[in-house]
Amino acid sequence: MNVIKTENLRKVYNEGKGNEVLALNGLSLTIDKGEFTAIVGPSGSGKSTLLNIIGGLDKPHSGNVFVDQVDIIALEENERINFRLRNIGFVFQAYNLIPVLNAKENVGFIMLLQHEPKEAINERVDELLTSVGLENQALKRPNEMSGGQQQRIAVARALASRPKFVLADEPTANLDSKSTAALLDIMEQLNEKEGITFIFSTHDQRVIDRARRVVTMEDGTIIADILQAN
Amino acid sequence: MILKIAWRNIWRNKKRSVITAASILIAVFLSLMMRSVQLGTYKSMIDNVVGSYTGYIQIHENGYWDKRSIDKAVVMTDSLMNKVSNTKGVEALLPRLENYGLLSVGDLTKVIVLNGLDFEKEQRLQDIEAKLVNGTLPKNPKDIMIGRGVASFFKADVNDTVVFLGQGYHGMLAADKLHVSGVIDLKNPALNKTTALMSLEGAQHLFSADGIATSLVIDKKDNAPLKSVQKVIAGKLDDTYEVMNWQEMMPELQQTILADNVGGLLMVAILYMILIFGIFGTVLMMTQERKYEFGVLVSIGMKKGKLILMVFLETIILSLLGVLVGVLLAYPIMLWKHYDPLVLPGTEADMMETFGFSAEIPFYIQPDLPMVHASLIFSIALLVSIYPIVIIKKLDPLKAMRG
Numbered sequence: 001m002n003v004i005k006t007e008n009l010r011k012v013y014n015e016g017k018g019n020e021v022l023a024l025n026g027l028s029l030t031i032d033k034g035e036f037t038a039i040v041g042p043s044g045s046g047k048s049t050l051l052n053i054i055g056g057l058d059k060p061h062s063g064n065v066f067v068d069q070v071d072i073i074a075l076e077e078n079e080r081i082n083f084r085l086r087n088i089g090f091v092f093q094a095y096n097l098i099p100v101l102n103a104k105e106n107v108g109f110i111m112l113l114q115h116e117p118k119e120a121i122n123e124r125v126d127e128l129l130t131s132v133g134l135e136n137q138a139l140k141r142p143n144e145m146s147g148g149q150q151q152r153i154a155v156a157r158a159l160a161s162r163p164k165f166v167l168a169d170e171p172t173a174n175l176d177s178k179s180t181a182a183l184l185d186i187m188e189q190l191n192e193k194e195g196i197t198f199i200f201s202t203h204d205q206r207v208i209d210r211a212r213r214v215v216t217m218e219d220g221t222i223i224a225d226i227l228q229a230n
Numbered sequence: 231m232i233l234k235i236a237w238r239n240i241w242r243n244k245k246r247s248v249i250t251a252a253s254i255l256i257a258v259f260l261s262l263m264m265r266s267v268q269l270g271t272y273k274s275m276i277d278n279v280v281g282s283y284t285g286y287i288q289i290h291e292n293g294y295w296d297k298r299s300i301d302k303a304v305v306m307t308d309s310l311m312n313k314v315s316n317t318k319g320v321e322a323l324l325p326r327l328e329n330y331g332l333l334s335v336g337d338l339t340k341v342i343v344l345n346g347l348d349f350e351k352e353q354r355l356q357d358i359e360a361k362l363v364n365g366t367l368p369k370n371p372k373d374i375m376i377g378r379g380v381a382s383f384f385k386a387d388v389n390d391t392v393v394f395l396g397q398g399y400h401g402m403l404a405a406d407k408l409h410v411s412g413v414i415d416l417k418n419p420a421l422n423k424t425t426a427l428m429s430l431e432g433a434q435h436l437f438s439a440d441g442i443a444t445s446l447v448i449d450k451k452d453n454a455p456l457k458s459v460q461k462v463i464a465g466k467l468d469d470t471y472e473v474m475n476w477q478e479m480m481p482e483l484q485q486t487i488l489a490d491n492v493g494g495l496l497m498v499a500i501l502y503m504i505l506i507f508g509i510f511g512t513v514l515m516m517t518q519e520r521k522y523e524f525g526v527l528v529s530i531g532m533k534k535g536k537l538i539l540m541v542f543l544e545t546i547i548l549s550l551l552g553v554l555v556g557v558l559l560a561y562p563i564m565l566w567k568h569y570d571p572l573v574l575p576g577t578e579a580d581m582m583e584t585f586g587f588s589a590e591i592p593f594y595i596q597p598d599l600p601m602v603h604a605s606l607i608f609s610i611a612l613l614v615s616i617y618p619i620v621i622i623k624k625l626d627p628l629k630a631m632r633g
Contacts, residue, residue, distance in 0.1 A: 057529055057628045078533060085531025092631075096526040100238035105231075112231045113531055157530075 003165050003197050004031040004054055009063035011049050011220070023049040024060060025220035031165070031199060036191050038211035039201045046220040047201035048169055054199070055088055055167045056080045068164050085113055089158030089196070091168035095150040097142040097157070104129065104138040107156045114161055121160075128156040132186050148179025152186060159190055165197035172204045184210045232536060236543035239516075247548060250512040254552025255559070257505045258603055261498045262560040265603075268494040269594035270568070272487045279483060280476040283356055285324065285447035287460050288479060289314065292472045294444060295479060300329045300399055303442045304471070313466045314446065319454030320463075324351045325443035327433045331396020331404060333376075333426065335384040342380060344394065344426050346433020354449050358414070358427075364388050365412030371432035373411035379423030381413045388412060399439035406436055502606060510614045513545055517618040524622060525630025534622050541618040549611040550604075557600045567593040 011024040023046045031037055039047045052058035053065055056072045065072050068087060075083055084090075089110075097106045107128055108121045116124075129135045132152040142150050151171060158166045168187075172180040184207065191198050200207055208214055216224035240247050280286055288295075294302040304310070306325055315323050327346035332339050349367050352358060359367060365388035368375055374392060376384075386392060390410045398404035408428070416422050434440050450459050456475055464473040477484040527537055571592035574582060579589030 052628055055529070078535075081528060081531055081533050084529070088531075090530050092526070096523075096530075096631075098235070098523075098527070100235055100242060109231075110531060113533075113536070 001033050002030045003033050003035075003068055004029070004199075005064075005066040006030075006050075006054065007064040007066075009050070009053060009060045009065065011046070011053065011058070011060045015061070022220050024053070024063075026063070027217075027221055028063075029215065029222060029225075031197060033164075033197055034191065034195050035197050035199070035213055036188065036211055037197075037199050037213040037215060038208050039199065039215045039217060040203065040208055041217035041223075043203075045217040047217055049220075050217070051167050051169055051199065051201050055090065056084050085110065086161070087164045089161070089163040089166040091151070091154050091158050091166060091171045093170040093173045095142070095147070095154045095174075097150055097153055099142050102139045102141050103134060103145065103153050106142070106153055107160050110157060110161045116161075124160055125156075128160060131190060132156045133182070146179070147174050148176070148182065151175060151179070151183055155183065155187060155190075159194070159196060162194065163196065165199060168198065168200045168202075170202055170204075171200060172202065172207055177206070180204065180206050232540050233543060236540050236547060239540070239544050240548055243516075246512060246515070250509060251548055251552040251555070253505060253508045254549055254607060255556040257501050258553050258556030258607065259560045261501055261603055262557065262564065262600060264494060264497060265599055266560075266564045266567075266593040266595070267572070267591060268491065269599065270571075270592050272491070273594055274591060275483070275487065276476070280480065284476055284479055285355060286450050286456055286476050287448040287463065288474055289446040289448070289463065289467070290444065290472050290474070292470055295472065295474060298328070298330075298444075300327075300397070300437060300439065300444060303327070303399065303439060303444045304446060306441050306443055306446070310467075311446075314448065314463055317459065317463050317466065319451050319459040320448055321451050322351060322354050322449040324348060324355065324447040324449060325430060326445050326447060327430055327437065327439060327442065328444045329396060329398075329404070329433070329437055331394050333380065333384075334393045334395065335386050335390065338384055340380065340383055341424070342376075342426050343424050344374075344396075344428065344433060344436075346428055346430040346437075348430045355447070361414050361416060363413045363415050365410070368411045368427070368429045368432065370409070370411075371429060371435055372406065372408050373428060373432065374408040375412040375414050375427045376410055377422040377425040378413055378415045379419065380426060381410075383423065386410055394436065396437075398437035399442060402438035404437045502610065505607075506610050506614065509545070509549065509610060510617065512548070513614050513617055516544070517541070517621050521621070521625070521630045524625055525627040528625060528627040529631065534625065538619050538622050541622065542615045545611045545615045545618075546608070549607050553604045553607045557604070561595075561600065564593045564595050568595045 006027060006029045009024045009027040013021040013023055027046070027050065039050065041047050049058065053060050054067065056075070059073055070083065072080060072083060098109060101109065104125050108125045111121045111124060126135070129138055132155060134149060134152055137145060137149060145153070172183060175183065187198055188210065190196060200211065202208065212228060214226045214228060215222055289304065291302045291304050311323060314320060325348060329344055330341060331344055333342045349358060363378055365375070376386065376392070381387060384392065388410055392408050392410060394404065394406055394408055396404045414427065416425055434442060448463070450456065460473055460475050467473065524537060528534060571590040573579065574589040574591070582589045
């Protein structure tokens with residue numbers, strides 16, 4: 001069953017200004033539940049734009065996006081924010097943790113926004129912190145943790161509310177080999193254990209090697225879509 | 231959680247937050263001090279002039295205050311006196327009979343205002359005995375107490391005889407020889423030159439006006455609101471009476487206070503204008519620095535309404551912190567100087583006392599003062615919050631995260 005379906009997406013930046021950039025050029029893509037997919041391609045190929053549109057952060061000029069059969073382009077701003085809150089986990093290149101909250105509070109933040117009961121939040125947060133191997137860092141604030149640790153917290157935060165899928169934009173770009181390997185292990189485990197769909201945009205060969213499906217983009221279109229055995 | 235994040239956000243940049251809260255604190259402290267002295271001075275003036283003689287409220291026959299004629303006097307019926315005395319907020323009712331006439335000693339004659347007072351009841355409002363320069367209060371109906379200026383004009387003193395000639399109630403002749411029982415200093419040069427006092431009973435007899443008063447002065451309870459007491463009394467009486475408050479009877483005092491008050495308010499306004507820019511500067515920086523973070527929060531599912539609430543709470547908490555500390559620092563000083571008032575030095579004190587005002591300035595301590603300033607700061611915080619609200623409303627999370 002597909003979780004994400006895009007049809008003929010077209011996105012142009014600086015339209016009509018003379019320096020137009022065609023970021024997506026009639027792109028169609030289907031991603032099924034439980035996939036561990038890497039979207040690769042050179043800079044400017046449209047990877048991030050695609051992820052932003054799937055995540056409801058941007059709108060295409062034409063085409064359709066269905067996430068879990070919901071036409072997210074048609075949603076009002078608050079509905080779209082709510083949809084993201086309930087269905088999508090985000091992992092950013094720059095981690096983007098809330099600086100004034102400690103690791104535990106950061107992981108539980110999304111569930112708090114969802115008004116989950118405190119006990120359920122604590123249980124889930126403890127479980128995720130153990131999964132990402134940071135149960136001993138629960139009370140540390142982001143500025144007291146390494147980049148790798150912060151990104152693991154970001155992954156835990158993205159997964160806390162059991163989203164339908166996780167969008168990760170260059171999640172390993174700022175990490176060393178050891179941290180990258182550890183992060184990929186965690187994401188793989190959570191993908192298998194909880195059945196959460198992961199979609200990465202990446203340049204990182206270490207991520208590409210671990211992905212089960214690799215979608216290659218160039219000039220806003222898909223030029224290759226390969227399933228690979230790990 | 232929103233409150234927790236807002237609180238922690240305030241302390242992300244401790245120095246900036248402390249400076250902002252301190253600027254609010256200083257503005258509140260200075261405003262409270264300044265207004266407390268100013269309002270305390272006004273209250274002292276009103277208490278001196280109004281509270282000690284005119285009274286806060288007076289009842290006359292309709293039209294008396296404009297004509298000041300004894301013919302427009304009130305008949306003190308039991309029904310009238312009971313109606314007014316039983317009104318909530320009324321402490322006592324003081325009848326007075328005031329009339330004009332000529333006072334003569336030898337070849338000298340002078341127009342004076344003769345006031346008939348119930349000295350026992352008047353003691354509630356004013357300590358007349360303390361104003362005596364010489365002699366005693368009138369003990370007999372034919373005793374008169376004259377102002378210092380009057381005594382000086384006639385070169386008269388205690389135990390001298392003076393002659394009063396005037397018109398009594400409804401055209402009756404009012405003429406008699408009166409015995410000077412005392413000389414009084416009314417602490418006002420103009421009043422001293424024109425005023426004489428006698429007992430109410432004596433004045434009523436002189437003016438053939440038994441059971442009659444030109445004004446019924448109301449001594450209201452301290453905490454009773456002036457306008458509402460006035461309104462209740464007016465509601466009980468028919469339109470043959472006029473019920474006037476001190477502001478209506480003494481518009482010049484009210485205007486003097488208003489004019490002076492404008493200066494004080496202007497100072498406070500300037501202080502708060504500077505403060506608005508101070509708080510706005512902080513909020514502007516806080517907002518601009520955190521646009522990226524706002525973008526992230528909206529991306530991960532935080533509704534803009536919650537984000538607005540969080541930023542709004544930050545501004546409000548920061549402002550209220552300043553207000554709270556400002557009030558906590560100012561109030562003990564205000565209390566201290568209320569119970570141990572500032573005393574004007576030498577010549578200034580003499581000048582004030584000459585005009586019947588006290589040289590002591592007790593600070594104003596009613597809770598409405600800090601409440602007003604807390605509300606003002608709250609309003610400023612609301613006003614300043616418009617900026618981040620607009621920024622967040624227009625926020626495109628993607629653009630914000632791209633910087």
